[in-house]
Amino acid sequence: MFKGAFSIWKRDMLVLRRSLFSELVAVVASPLTFYLAFGFGLKGYIANVEGVPYTVFMAPGLITMTAVSAAFDESAWSMWFHRKVQRTIEAYRVTPITVYDIVIGKIISGFTQGALKGVAVATVIFLLTGVRFDPAHLAGYLAFIALGSMVFSCAGTVCGTLMDKPETIGKVQAVVIMPLIFLSGVFFPVSSYPEAMRAAVMAIPTTALFEGSRRALLAGSFDGGLIAILAVTALIAFTVTVAIFNRKMAE
């Protein structure tokens, strides 16, 4: 069962391994820039946030952001490329594997890229800046990242499945993904939102992701409600993505 998915994932990992170093350098550049510009450039203007220095406060969000946007990018572009450009999806589809193998393999590949890139950014931030976290907090944090990467990998796969033009995928990134990530608390706590909006904002899965992961890493508090929101979202996203891909392939 799902041997085909495993083969596709293995192929993606082989290809990733060939360009791993340049991929990691590229993925570290942008969060590190944010980190230096906001964390140090604006240091004098920003007081402690929720009791911790701003550089420490923003680190978990930057890592999470890197992981989930890498998962989205990889899934969207890879699916689009394999479907529209080199049409490898069609080569897969005339072998005994099923469409479920294909879509699951691709989702897991996006997820893996997100996770790897998140770890790369975390390592660099930890090494370069001396921000330290309690290792005991890591497990809870990783649970959030894993589920978040899964949700974004599914979202990317849906875009790569339904969108034929690369511009459209670019627009989704700019109009949906980036705002969603930025407004969900990469750079500020949800407590910045007016009291009345807070509950609603918290219910958005991305807020659950960024707030939950930050709390897990900084304070070691594992918020069951937030992880539940995220887990349910991931499950729904996965089911919907598989169904959408299946339908698209049956056209």
Add this chain to the structure above:
Amino acid sequence: MASALSLNRLTKRFGSLTAVDSFSLEVERGTIFALLGPNGAGKTTIIRILTTLLRPDAGTAQVEGFDVQQQGKEVRRLIGVVPQENNLDRYLTARENLVMQARLHGMGAAETSRRVDELLELVGLSGRRNDFPDTFSGGMQRRLVVARALVHRPRVLFLDEPTTGLDPQSRRAVWEYVESLKDSMTIFLTTHYMDEADALCDRIVIMDHGRLLVDGSAARLKERMAHAHCYEMQFRANADRYEAILAGLPFVRSLQRTGDLFRLSLAGEEFLKPLMDAVGTDDIRKVCPREPTLEDVFIELTGREVRE
């Protein structure tokens, strides 16, 4: 159940266009079968239905007795596919492309390795096994796609215009491989090249507008044309002027030109004299009757020339 392929009133529509129109066909095991037709005839659509990529709107199709809609997985186990457009993975080397195919067919590591090396040897790509396909010529890429389709030893091989766009040497190479496979599987191919269909295939079906026009061996098809009166004409000079004259004659059924050489078919023997009257004898180098080719059959039936 000796049929490798069995199509029963297969129909596929794209909006208002009926790309495949109630198409029925039986292909016996072990044949090399050619589907001929002009661009847009529906050849690729038929291959896509038979290889489970596309759902028919009506009708049924079986590959080796398995229904393409109900038993897709069983069908896909038995088929090899060379699509019209190469779909190699350009991020994998030649060898890795074949290994990937073996994995997707659930082949074991040892068998994969042996089979892949054997095929690379067969298609003459052993020396380039670790290179990426986008560094290959068109002919080499095509050979790699053919090799990939053979990795799992399919029982039915689909080749959608396997040699279109290749230079003559690569064309010949691809056809040699196809010919060498003859005994081990059923081969279903589409092509624009009449000469090749003629030379290679046991059976030829010509289609247009989604419908089957004629079915038979190359010899039988030419027999059908025996009543058609084909001639070759060559002029010493003024070929352009003669082309216009010939094209204007109502009894000239088809006309093809290569340099100063014309091939034409007449509506009947009795029109030879009016033909000669129309062109005169001043510039004629030669006129001679000619064996009809598949190309003539094709033009006769579809009213169109076959272009790449």
